[in-house]
Amino acid sequence: MRRALGSVRARATLGATVVVAVALVAAGTAVLLSLWSNLSGQAGTQAERTARAVAADLAAGTAYGELSLDADDRPVQVVDAAGRLVAASEDLERISGTGVAAVRPQAPASTADGHDGSGAGEDEDDGSLSPGEIDEDVSFTDGSATVEGDEADYRFATVRVEVDDKGTLTVHAGAPLSAEQSAVSTALTVMLIGFPLLLGVVAGVTWLVTRRALRPVEGIRAEMAAITASEDLARRVPVPDTHDEVARLARTTNETLAALETSVERQRRFVADASHELRSPIASLRTQLEVGAAHPELLDVDGAVEDTVRLQRLAADLLLLARLDAGERPADARFDLAEVVREQAEGRAGLTVEAGAVEVAGSRTQLGRLVANLLDNAQRHARSAVTVSVRREEGRAVVQVADDGDGVPVDDRERVFERFVRLDAARSRDDGGAGLGLAIARDVAVRHGGTLTVREATVGGALFELRLPVI
Incomplete structure (x- = not known):
């Protein structure tokens, strides 16, 4: 695994796939959140519309028993100022999220003047609403309810209304979230199926593109390996017919090979010439010494000294050239x-x-x-x-x-x-x-x-x- 990830192509493919995956997850999350926010907002609008319709009937003096609370199977609760449930949808079996768990209305207490009351007279009114006035503010909560045996999640809207002789009543009305949840679930399913396919396409395309882009590099590497094995510095790496970094790398490599070939050739010629130049005075000196050893009277001392001086000067020249070639920096x-x-x-x-x-x-x-x-x-x-x-x-x-x-x-x-x-x-x-x-x-x-x-x-x-x- 480590060796597989050691190639530039594998790392580029993995990197591109990871980047795209992170971008897709972030974008998908944002889309799902935005979709849920918009759809749940529409459900809240429907719930608010139902709650205000019930509040309008109450403000008009409609009795609890005459309220229309079973439209579209939307759960509705009407709660008085004392927190008692005074009206609810007929088929409501269970509810949560409104703060009132009761599903069956409680019988209101009878007042002295013979009117139905909620236990909260005008003295209990906080005075924030006038009789017959519906509060402009609305609050929303999420919960669930069971209606006619069907359990579902709902978006609840809560609206207050002031009713003469009944005090402040609170209306809770819900709108189902099933359609919204289905839309979000569908979108999530599409993402879970589509994202892996898209990542596979990205990985495949990146793999092919990087292989095509790195093919000249592999050609350069192979030719350099062949040059190293053959020690033939006259060979050159192929230059792709492009104007990118790889082409510049190939041209620079060829320039380096040319400089190296020139340097090596110069060194070879230098060694050959130096050997040739050294051979003559050494041979002459040896001959004179051999003659002197056999016939001392024939020894040319001046010639031997001259050849020795020549050798000394040539050795000094070669040493200085070697130091200059090695890049020795001059004194300051x-x-x-x-x-x-x-x-x-x-x-x-x-x-x-x-x-x-x-x-x-x-x-x-x-x-x-x-x-x-x-x-x-x-x-x-x-x-x-x-x-x-x-x-x-x-x-x-x-x-x-x-x-x-x-x-x-x-x-x-x-x-x-x-x-x-x-x-x-x-x-x-x-x-x-x-x-x-x-x-x-x-x-x-x-x-x-x-x-x-x-x-x-x-x-x-x-x-x-x-x-x-x-x-």
Whole structure:
């Protein structure tokens, strides 16, 4: 059961059914209450009409025995001021709800003047009604009565009337509630039958609609499971021909897969290139050491040291790239970028530095490495001169490194920042390096919220421009 309710479709169906059920119960209750109120109000009107007709006869002087109390089998009681039943429907056998349980009239006592009395003379009248006046107020109660052996529920109306020589009389008249109860019972039966059917329809429709809506999600899930099993990141999940959240989810998933494929491919290429770059100096170093072990007089110590330095630099580059790829946040130190540029330019031949003070925040070591890589690249390709400038421009720190070499072709101006890329295929690794310097420089710039681009310099060579946010 718990597993069945674990699906979105089951929970949506259950939720919709419960909500509709609560709404139907509330609406059904309101309808039944309103129906009963209206129908019982109509019964009260009928009972009031009967009570006022009897009260009118009494006000006109009609004797108790001459009252018409058996119309439509509606129970009627007439009670005097002392609470004695003085008139009632002939076939009334039992009654409740009027406050007077008697069903047979009591004989009124004879007064001294020979008139029938109720035991309540004019001195007992509260004076609220004048002789012959019928009270405008009416009260209603619910009860039951047995008339001619038939027991039923009734709505009773109570009306007072002032009768000369009889005092204040109270008339209780009832109207049956059987028709009203039958209507309410019929409505309740219809609801008890119809509501479950309606809930079944709601549940079925919700189940079908959610299955149709979630079918693309199941397709996405199945394709993702297949991609995970096959490890084929070139595959993509199906995008439904809609413009809803599921379609946006599919597109976002494909974008994530594309980014993941690019990242994995980049890592594979990185590992392959790194292995290739490491193989050459390691093989060279091993050869020199083996020759030195067999023939010490032939050992090229300078070459071995050079290969070791190359290995050390390559390992440092790979470690820095790994830290940058891992998302290492740069330090939040504040320093003068011009001072860093002058430190890296010190001791280099053919460099011209024009640096104004510009304060930035970040890792001094990483930005120093960035500047050093740009200077190394410029000196490697310059014919005779390299110019470095530092200035503040439009709220950014700008570092420009220009050389008078051959420059970078337009089509290669983004490719030069890829890892292990050397545009000059004929250039030796000893002269050209491993092709990681500009890639490291671009990654450091991005990590510091900046940019690194290349374009043509005024002297015809390459102009690398670094832009960083200032404090």
